Amino acid sequence: MDAAVLTEPGTPTFASFDEPAAGPGQVVVDVWVAGVNPVDVAIAAGAFVTKPPFPSVAGREGVGTVEGRRVYFNGCVAPFGSMAQRTLVPADSLFDVPEGLDDGLAVALGIAGLAAWLPLQWRARLQPGETVLVLGASGVLGTIAVQAAKVLGAGRVVAAARDAESLRRLTDLGADATVELTGEESTAALGERIRDAAGGGVDVTIDPVWGQPALAAMAAARMGMRHVQIGHSAAPAAEVVAGGFREAMVDLLGYTTRHVPQDVVARGWAELTGHAADGRIAVEVERAPLADVAEVWQRQTSFAHRKLVLEL
Structure with a gap:
């Protein structure tokens, strides 16, 4: 599958990666949109609490589908990440995306x-x-x-x-x-x-x-x-x-x-996305294809003032 692959600390490259297979308590998500965040840059550089294995797929958050259910996820099972056509996540970590909420805006409302x-x-x-x-x-x-x-x-x-x-x-x-x-x-x-x-x-x-x-x-x-x-x-x-x-x-x-209790995060997600779906919260989203990941990565390191997302 197509993915943003890390083979060493630094910037990921557009390349092929192995398909994920779900184990107990896990699901495979068909990814539509993946967010690009400062934390992704820090993790890829080895400057965060979480250290990536090599090779691995970059990215933590995204929006996709699981058996027709449109979901937001944050946190993938290594070595898989959000910046790929498919990823692997814990089954109990998915949040439903409200009907009518744009995928890019939904990702912006996640980590940020x-x-x-x-x-x-x-x-x-x-x-x-x-x-x-x-x-x-x-x-x-x-x-x-x-x-x-x-x-x-x-x-x-x-x-x-x-x-x-x-x-x-x-x-x-x-x-x-x-x-x-x-x-x-x-x-x-x-x-x-x-x-x-x-x-x-x-x-x-x-x-x-x-x-x-x-x-x-x-x-x-x-x-x-x-x-x-x-x-x-x-x-x-x-x-x-x-x-x-x-x-x-x-x-x-x-x-x-x-470190916030999961029930508090889930309730916050539902409230925040509900307000966004009703038009009370807006974010500028800048979209690019996954193949342009290296260029988008550099935009993020330059402190982009818009939410950067990769479309799969």
Whole structure:
């Protein structure tokens, strides 16, 4: 079968791979669309908790069919991956895709979408009327988080990112205010701009970037702010000053979907995709054939602001 094959750490190539055969508790999925994510790049490079065998097929998530049932999956049985005509997954890990929901959008709502929805709803326990700050808002996760915050009842949503054009688009998706992260000002000055955009302070921060933007967000905290840390695309470390952090009684909350109870993930998936099927959440999807996997892979390493998917 056709697949994106890893023979060494790095970029997969379009090649043939053995067909999967289901064992006990497993099913073979006919893949229609596979997502390309930062985590896929990290895994392929050997820079993640999970190390790939060689040779193996790249990719974790996708949409396909099992005996006519249209499903989303995240996590394949090695050496198989999502970027192939067929893959092998645990039978109890499949989520149904709502009727009418586009395959590409469904994939976008998987790894990225759940990492936006669950930190707001389950980890931070967002309350109606609260103010949400989304750092890294121009990325797929951030774009979904802006919309999800509104769906969940946020009173004000502030989108912060480096890309000015993306910030303009986010106002059409529900952001009440935007903050451009120039990287050319002090943490205190950026914190003041965030506080002004928030209209007095931030209740919940969704943070896939860390570094200086995270420190500035904490400087703009309203009392009891929940700062949910998801990733570190800006910097792996940030020197948190004890005084301000303590005085605002900030809750710093780590988050990764793989440690969320499966029933919570399943419920989050159903709610998130239901809102998307009703038109409340949208994501720009960029599609390419599987044969172009090497080119799409390079687009992902350059921090694409659209969801990249491979069509089988």
